[in-house]
Every structure is written in structure tokens, then in C-alpha cells.
Amino acid sequence: MALLKVGVLASGRGSNLQSIIDSCQRGEINAEVKVVISDSRDAYALRRAEKYGIDAYFVNVKEYPDKAAYEARIVEILKQYQVELVCLAGYMRLVGSTVLKAFPWRIMNIHPSLLPAFPGLHAQRQALDHGVKISGCTVHFVDEGMDTGPIILQAAVPVYDDDTEESLAERILEQEHKIYPQAVGLFADGRLQLVGKKVIINGGKKNY
Numbered sequence: 016m017a018l019l020k021v022g023v024l025a026s027g028r029g030s031n032l033q034s035i036i037d038s039c040q041r042g043e044i045n046a047e048v049k050v051v052i053s054d055s056r057d058a059y060a061l062r063r064a065e066k067y068g069i070d071a072y073f074v075n076v077k078e079y080p081d082k083a084a085y086e087a088r089i090v091e092i093l094k095q096y097q098v099e100l101v102c103l104a105g106y107m108r109l110v111g112s113t114v115l116k117a118f119p120w121r122i123m124n125i126h127p128s129l130l131p132a133f134p135g136l137h138a139q140r141q142a143l144d145h146g147v148k149i150s151g152c153t154v155h156f157v158d159e160g161m162d163t164g165p166i167i168l169q170a171a172v173p174v175y176d177d178d179t180e181e182s183l184a185e186r187i188l189e190q191e192h193k194i195y196p197q198a199v200g201l202f203a204d205g206r207l208q209l210v211g212k213k214v215i216i217n218g219g220k221k222n223y
Contacts, residue, residue, distance in 0.1 A: 019046040019203035022098035024089070025053050026107040029060025031125055034192035035102060035199055036067055044200030049096040052089055054108060070096070076108075086113035093117070100202055102195070103157065110157050120209055122157040123202070125195045127187045129153060129169055134162035139184045142174060150174050150183060152191045154198040156214070165214045167207060168194045 018039075023032050032051065038044045051064035051071045064071035072092055079085035090113060093101060103110070103124040110122060128138035130153040133145075142150040151171040158164040170190035174183060201207050201216060208215040 016045055019044075019199070020049045020097050020099045021046050021102055021199065022093045022096060022100070023048055023051045023060070023064075023102045023104050024106040025051060025058055025060035025104045026055050027058055027060065027105045029058065029063045029104055030188065031104040031191055031195050032060050032102075033063055035104070035196050036063070036069075038196035038200070040067075044196055045203040046100070046199050049098060050092060052092055054106070060104065082111050083113050086111050090114055090117040100199065102199065104195075109161060112159065115157070115159060120156050123154060123167065123195075123198060124157050124162070124164070125152060125154050125191050126162050127152050127184060127191065129171065130155060130162055130166060137180075139180045139187065143178060143180060143183065148174055150187060152187050152194065154194055156209070165209055165212050167198045167201070167214045167216075170194050 021035065025032055036048055039047050048069050051060055051069055053061050053073055054076055056073045061071040061073065074085065074088055076085045079088065099121065101118050101122040103122065114122065126138060128142060129151045133141040149171050151169055153169045154167045156164040156167065170193065172187050172190055206216055206218045208217055
């Protein structure tokens with residue numbers, strides 16, 4: 016079975032990138048990361064990619080006249096590697112129409128809350144400020160909104176009275192590292208079906 020070609024966009028340390036690479040290398044999912052692109056020259060995600068022999072690119076947004084031109088370069092790189100699924104791993108820019116049109120419903124993101132609750136930045140702080148008892152993380156397809164795309168997988172995490180933003184974020188991250196590769200694996204196996212705003216997982220349960 017041919018491996019799904021994955022491209023990853025990242026802005027920071029890339030711990031979710033690492034979880035996807037690890038799952039690919041262990042043969043747990045039928046996918047391979049072909050290329051990593053960052054908008055930050057110093058992103059550790061680029062170093063992670065290089066460590067595993069994955070081609071890595073820094074694309075400087077300041078070198079382009081507008082967002083469309085910047086995203087056109089990203090699409091050019093992704094197409095060069097025949098990428099079939101784009102994964103956002105701590106990518107700190109809202110994806111625009113240029114990338115969305117090039118990869119319709121083939122872009123995934125992971126967010127540290129149980130969407131639709133607490134979209135945008137500082138989701139863990141929002142959860143604590145609202146006094147919720149359960150938080151978690153969500154893998155979703157990307158649309159034109161801020162964390163508004165169809166939900167693929169979610170994992171719940173308890174919120175404790177003595178939690179800080181950092182302690183909650185750490186516990187959520189453990190679950191992110193589990194469900195993001197799972198979602199990629201489901202996509203690779205052709206088991207995700209989009210019906211309106213709902214993602215149906217076909218073929219029953221499978222343990223990766």
C-alpha cells in the first residue's frame with residue numbers, strides 16, 4: 016500500500032510533528048512526512064525534520080508582497096513533494112484561501128481545547144478562566160475560520176483545581192501526541208468521510 020505523503024507546516028518546536036514522524040517510523044500509520052515548512056527560521060521543527068532526513072524549508076513571509084504570494088510559495092513546495100495531506104503543527108498563521116483552494120479538506124490542525132469551546136490563542140487559559148472541569152484537544156479539518164472546521168477526533172482531559180496554564184497544557188499535549196497521528200492514519204486509510212460539518216469515521220474502530 017502506497018504511503019500517504021504528508022507535508023507539515025510548523026512555527027515552533029514541533030512536538031506534534033515529532034509524534035507524527037514517530038508513528039510513521041513505527042509503521043503505525045500508512046503515511047510518511049515528505050517535507051516540513053516553517054515561517055520561522057529558528058523553529059526547532061526544522062531541526063527535527065533534518066534529523067530524520069526530511070527536507071525542511073524556511074519561507075520568510077517578509078520576502079513576499081502579500082499573503083497570497085507567500086502562500087503560493089508554500090503551495091509550490093507542497094506540490095513539489097506531491098503532498099496529499101497538510102498538517103498544521105503549531106503553525107501560528109491563519110491559513111488563507113491560496114492554500115485552502117490547493118488542498119480542499121486535506122488540511123488538518125490540532126487545537127488544545129474541546130472545540131467549539133475556546134478557539135484561538137491561549138485555549139488553556141480560557142478553559143481555566145471559565146472554570147471548566149474537562150478540557151482536552153481536537154483534531155479538525157481546516158476551513159477559512161479560526162478553529163471552526165469539521166471535527167475529526169477529540170480527547171478529554173480533566174481540569175484540576177490546582178492546575179496552572181502550564182500544567183494543563185502539558186497534560187493536554189500528551190493527548191495531542193496520541194490523537195493527531197491517529198487522525199492522519201484514518202485519513203491515510205481512506206476512512207474519513209465529510210458529511211456537511213460532520214466527519215464520519217468508516218470501517219469501525221482500529222487501534223494504531
